[in-house]
Amino acid sequence: MIGTWINVGTILAGSCIGHFGGRRISERMTRLITAVIGLTTLVMGVKLAISTENILVLLLSLLLGGALGTALRIEDRLASLGEGLKRCFPRLADHGSFGEGFVTASLLFCVGPMSILGALRDGLYGEWQLLGLKAVMDGISSIVLAAGLGPGVAFSVFVVILYQGGISLFARLVISPAAVANLAQSPSLIELDAVGGAILIALALKFLDLLDLKVGDLLPALLPAFFLPLLFRALGS
Numbered sequence: 623m624i625g626t627w628i629n630v631g632t633i634l635a636g637s638c639i640g641h642f643g644g645r646r647i648s649e650r651m652t653r654l655i656t657a658v659i660g661l662t663t664l665v666m667g668v669k670l671a672i673s674t675e676n677i678l679v680l681l682l683s684l685l686l687g688g689a690l691g692t693a694l695r696i697e698d699r700l701a702s703l704g705e706g707l708k709r710c711f712p713r714l715a716d717h718g719s720f721g722e723g724f725v726t727a728s729l730l731f732c733v734g735p736m737s738i739l740g741a742l743r744d745g746l747y748g749e750w751q752l753l754g755l756k757a758v759m760d761g762i763s764s765i766v767l768a769a770g771l772g773p774g775v776a777f778s779v780f781v782v783i784l785y786q787g788g789i790s791l792f793a794r795l796v797i798s799p800a801a802v803a804n805l806a807q808s809p810s811l812i813e814l815d816a817v818g819g820a821i822l823i824a825l826a827l828k829f830l831d832l833l834d835l836k837v838g839d840l841l842p843a844l845l846p847a848f849f850l851p852l853l854f855r856a857l858g859s
Contacts, residue, residue: 625744625753626786630779632761637776640768656770660829670819679813679850687843697838700725723774728781741786745793809851817847
């Protein structure tokens with residue numbers, strides 16, 4: 623899990639830089655920075671989403687996952703977790719939007735192919751280079767996010783530890799190295815990337831105040847995105 627710990631370190635460092643240095647940044651500049659990170663996230667999401675090889679998988683994954691996430695109220699629960707953390711650290715409550723920073727950063731840092739494949743390789747082979755690259759990207763993003771949304775961004779590391787660390791631990795205990803090698807170019811990972819990209823697009827539009835959607839409720843869509851291609855192949859579709 624060394625890759626995950628490196629990732630956590632860069633997020634914490636970036637959040638501190640953004641939070642304390644962000645006080646010197648004007649509100650106008652903060653809005654510009656937030657818009658830039660939103661546009662960058664949009665570009666990244668579009669690049670991933672158009673990689674889909676089966677638009678039906680993308681559609682069904684988002685519908686099924688969104689319905690499950692709405693029923694489970696995932697984003698509301700993430701927001702409640704953020705509020706609980708804010709109550710534990712009341713001195714931070716007045717600096718930025720704590721809950722929004724926590725939820726937004728958690729989604730941005732955990733949705734994407736690098737989180738999954740990097741964590742798998744870290745768990746199986748101890749190869750942390752892919753997560754190391756992701757850590758640099760997340761560290762830069764956390765500076766921008768913390769400057770605009772406050773210290774809640776730093777607390778997203780708990781979600782990163784549970785998500786990426788959980789995948790690495792699962793891979794070490796359950797999955798064979800050969801399975802990961804086959805997974806890298808499999809239709810399941812391609813569709814997983816595409817659905818993750820669609821979620822990033824929704825997150826970016828929310829960043830830009832163009833869409834009012836509880837993006838966290840779409841996270842379960844990653845599950846059908848992985849398994850539906852396997853089902854379609856078994857059915858000969």
